[in-house]
Amino acid sequence: MNAATNANPFAASEFEQRKNRRAIVMKWVLFGFCAILVIPLVGILLDIFIKAAPVLSFDYLWENPVNKGKQGGLWAPLMGTFYLVIGSLLFVAPIGVFAAVYMNEYARDGWINRIIGITVTSLAGVPSIVHGLFGVGAFVLFMLPAINRVVADPNDRSTKWEAGLLTASLTIAVMNLPVVIASTREALGAVPQAFREACWNLGATRWQTIRTVVLPNSLSGILTGIILVVSRAAGETAPILFTGATFFRFVEDQGWGKIFPYRPAEPFMAMSMHLNIISNQISQMPEKMKFGCAAVLIGLILFINSFAIMLRVWLRGRKRW
């Protein structure tokens, strides 16, 4: 080093150099936090899939569980989860979307909207087991007896409605309501205000504007949110534990009975419930069956979520405003 460079008035002083070194160190520390998050996750998932590899096959998905799940496949719980998701969507999708439409398009920015906003956040924070208790209290112990008083024949047990797909779907629907509302609100909020104003200026009413301009322009965003709700509904255990899910139900191996295995008002099997029971409540369960079930459930959920992410990326690339 010669005197000329030392005299450079813009050279970093020792104090500044120390600060910059610290900034670089902190950057790597923060990157380390991300790595702590990502690396174990990838390792764990790989571990599960490797241990599940011996059972994973098409037959494993297609066959019904045999001998308390020690042999056979996962068809019956897969179907139960499928119908549970469909059932809960039937309830939550219209109500959630309309609720978001109300908050975003109708309600003024006053205290009613604020109260609704607060109830949405608190509903989102209610623990899943409390939703389960609610399902027991409201649907199994209150709604079903009321229905049975009308439809059930006291001499014929088979006409009685039991806790099943209907009650579990309703419970899951209440639980997912705030998720649908939040994602739909975001999608509606992304539609530029100018679109609405243009529509109003043409003489359209509020409902016409929503139907012809706002909803079509936010449809893909709403769909993305609903797909995420599907994955949440498929994985939940605590809310369906006492509202209709059961560990074992006989499901036919062929014919229509295989595709429509459960009636709405009788207990059903579900993936999450199946994993819950076989992983710690049945002795001498082969290790590979536990990991197989976990791998299928994880695979299912990651598949649904990747679909939603791809939809969102595609949507962002297509956006014209």
Add this chain to the structure above:
Amino acid sequence: MSEKANARRRKFQFLDALELPTEWIIRLCGWSSIIGIAAIFLFIFREAAPMVPKLDWIHFFTSPRWIPNPGTGNDASFGALALLVGTFTTTFIALIISVPIGLGAAVYVSEFAKGKTKETLKIIIELLAAIPSIVWGFIGLMILGPIVKWIFTAQPDTWWSHTMLTLHLASADTGAAQGTNLLTGGIILALMSVPLVVSLSEDALRAVPDSYREAALALGANPWETVRRVLFPAARNGLLAACMLGMGRAIGETMAVLMATGHNNRIPAALTDPVRTMTATIAAEMGEAVVDSDHYRMLFVLGIVLFVMTCGINVAADIIVKGVKGKTK
């Protein structure tokens, strides 16, 4: 307008006549979340109500003796202290791990990472959030539990196990060596709540206007100084709310802690003692409790305690971010 478009328009014109009914349907749906919250409280309270005046509330909060089904001749004891301690210790451990990692990862994703790295990290964190709690419980039981057990209690009568015992890191309980315990449950809860903390903190950091960053840059601050001296103070409320919501999630988690904490009703004396949380108690005992028995109603009382706690945390977090009137900055 072409003929075809006109025909299509006429086909859907009947929908316009539904303006008024639709508006009322939409309004009703808009209130659905209020109805939902009220219904949850009402129906849980309806099941718990006969127990509320009967219950010795001081006993409930101070006694660790939770004996819902005593043998004949003994009285049932509903002391939830050990359950409360179990819930709060697992949550505390989860927060110790998830808050620094969550905030750090959020800062990295929002301020340092660029382009592909940023997108990849965000997607991975989102997928992490999607993994269901039963799978986390499975991971705790089958993968993390054995690791924790191997570290803390695997080698009896070595200097390592003695050190662990004196430091209250290993459980003194010989029967408790299954690897499902306070620490395992805490780590699993941390992994579950981190994605939430990350995404909410990232939102909070992104809400800080870019002019703040530019001003810091103009004053000669480097990236880390910008984060520490400018972004953290500016996003303080949002970051606090993110941590609180992470805590709410950890308190309310059920299936994962049921499988990963060992489910033992006592006050933990060491880091790897098995514990039992309120949520896990409800999940485990609801199936056996006879409908309308005291035990059954007590589980609903626990549900109310949980409901009030998590609602309080969520509402507080919401008010911290948005203020009482909901004005966004």
